[in-house]
Amino acid sequence: MAKARDLMHPGVACVRSDDTAANAARMMAEMDVGCLPICGAEDNKIHGMVTDRDLVLNVMATGKDAELYTVDQLPQNHLILADADEDIEITIAKMKEHQIHRIPVLEGKRLVGIIALADVARRAPVPVTGELVGSISQ
Numbered sequence: 001m002a003k004a005r006d007l008m009h010p011g012v013a014c015v016r017s018d019d020t021a022a023n024a025a026r027m028m029a030e031m032d033v034g035c036l037p038i039c040g041a042e043d044n045k046i047h048g049m050v051t052d053r054d055l056v057l058n059v060m061a062t063g064k065d066a067e068l069y070t071v072d073q074l075p076q077n078h079l080i081l082a083d084a085d086e087d088i089e090i091t092i093a094k095m096k097e098h099q100i101h102r103i104p105v106l107e108g109k110r111l112v113g114i115i116a117l118a119d120v121a122r123r124a125p126v127p128v129t130g131e132l133v134g135s136i137s138q
Helices: 021-031 052-060 088-098 117-123 126-136
Strands: 035-039 046-051 102-107 110-116
Touching: 021 035, 021 052, 035 110, 046 052, 046 102, 088 102, 088 117, 088 126, 110 117, 117 126
Parallel strands: none
Antiparallel strands: 035 046, 102 110
16 A cells, blocks of 8 residues: 655755745745745744745735745644655545645654645546545535
């Protein structure tokens, strides 16, 4: 049975919690990604996620200065995580239940990767991907 680590994109970079929205946007552009984990400036543990959509809706659209607004000021929902060794069916079920496009993957307490909807689409059977997209789109 496949594990979360088999689907994840390894080598994920974090934006620090005290970093600016502008720097988060630059990092996303440089890495060609739509989200970044937010890691604590002091403890380097994952505290949340920032997406390109978060930056547009909560910073740009509201007229905040992206060079001053820090990512730890962004609204955060409960963080859903996957364990690297959990069955991929469990990870996909979490994504469905919480209607999320991306899920950080931890090994112990260390962030080791992210699974995005695109990773599922590339590696999982078509019906699994279809069910996930259907659940997220509701």
